[in-house]
Amino acid sequence: MAKYIFKRILHAIFTLLIVITIVFALLRQMPIEGYFNNIDKLTDAQVHAGLTRLGLTRPLPIQIWNYLVQVFHGDLGVSNKFRDGYSIAKIIAGKAPISIKLGLISLVVSLIVGMSMGIMMARSTRTKWKLWDKFGTVFIVIIQAVPSAVYHLLIQLYGSSLLGVSMLFKEEQLMTWILPIFSLSIGNIAYYAMWLRRYMVDEANKDYIRLARAKGVPSGRISRQHVFRNAVVPLVQYLPNSILLTIVGSLYVESLYSIPGMGGLLVQVIKLQDNTMVLALVLIYSAISVLGLLLGDLAMGLADPRISFVKKEGAR
């Protein structure tokens, strides 16, 4: 197992290297203004000196190599437009906590609501009218089909007048936390409910469940101990990724409620052409998704002992 994890980590690092290289090369195609705060006031000589100081006059492969070495030492570099001369790590440390707080709360909310909804829907497929299942399906279809940009807007518009709170987020006022958390959770609620329902219905149609039912095992025990436990395994895979993704926040929701978090940061620095920050943020995004995938696989192995990533003797 340790060998498998080691191999996966090596592979992840390799993937990250390629991603950084591609994005670095792409960014170098853009105007060099992205490396200066005030290019209009600089003379050509000063621009050249600045580029040399940043090591950008050298050939592209060497630039990339130098950047990788720098990142490997744990240095994300220095912002040059967003906040001139500030260390990027410091900027992120100032912005990430609020995103993580909101993200984790909404993750807990969506897990609780989404899973209970999925269970209710799966149970009601056995009743005559399938009422919960129908309601749930309508909800899921609407959330899945309508672009999130639109329903977030409507939630903000009508939610704020319904609750009588301001449209913008203020950390001290707890009431203003409700709408962003609701917005952040609603997509995940639909997601968890949809998949849990599908996995539970699939599981409930299997022969061993039918046998248990025929033997007279109470249906509450069947759904708790057999159906739910097996159905939840594929969902466990996404959990680490969802937790890690709270760091980067939600671009759309955070900018709607003007939450000073990580979400809008990437768009902001891209508009400002702050190339070093774009690079650092892309690195964080991809590191999170690679790490989340790895942790997800491991979590799935923990949740279901039958899943093994090490090849067994004689296994096909």
Add this chain to the structure above:
Amino acid sequence: MTLRGMKESQLEQSLETQLKKDLNPAEAYADLPEDELFTVADFDHAAAERGGYSNYSYWGATLRAFFKNKVAVFFLCVIAALLLFTFIQPLLPGQLDPKTIYDDPATGRQYINHPPDEQFWFGTNAIGQDLWARTWAGTRTSLGIGFVVACFEALFGTLMGTLWGYVRKLDALFTEIYNVFDNIPQTLILILVSYIMRPGVTTIIFALCLTGWLGMARFIRNQIVIIRDRDYNLASRTLGIGTGRIITKNLLPYLVSVIALRVSLAIPSAIGNEVFVTYIGIGLPTDIPSLGNLVQAGRVLMSQASLRYQLLFPTTVLAIITISMYIVGNSFADAADPKNHV
């Protein structure tokens, strides 16, 4: 002996003879004459020629299954009506131009934020353009973008997915490429492309195409890996049938339903992405009406209750389109799955 007893013994006897016949046919039928036991069958040429035959037609069964679903048919009608209307709307009499700024003849000033009435059915926007005409022009733009992106995704995604799944030598390489591109967030690619290239319809289509096909290719690849070594494909290969023919005749027809599903879902998601890119300010220029631009323009004004119609009209049209496409796509995919054909 009572009547009931008689019945019982009768029943018992008949059961016994039946059992005997079943167990030992030769003995049971021994009392029958020879020519009643055997009849000579005539040789029938026509019957000999008749082969196995089934009148199952894939598309026939698919359509029948689809039209059985009343909800899906309803939404199909909605889509058809909307599409038709979107394209004939500019040809109808008395329609206003989406890009002209209208002046009030009484005051000589522009109709700014004019609420909906008989002249402007959806009202006018902040600079005096007719929102009704703009909504339908925007729908045309957005549907066009969605359609092109979906077609590209289907064609290119299927092509790459088939190569990836069927040609074993390419598998490791493709998996590596996929891992790299899948790890770059889609938002980031959209932003970078819209930023590097000049904003416009082509740029948006390019950016959405760039990211969309990956998921499709991955999906097709997984399906192909599952079915490529099934016995019927093995049989085709040993009979010496070429790879191209196996792919087009054996593998792809099996995947029609999932391809149809992905295409129908790609259109609403492309429209959604267009709205998103416009929101973060790198989408289409504001002089091209699109649903994204309209939603964005409405969002700016939404804090004033009297101007909310500017957000609500485009979002309603958008929601109707995406929801109907989503439902029709899902139902069609269910209907196209041969497992659901009787």
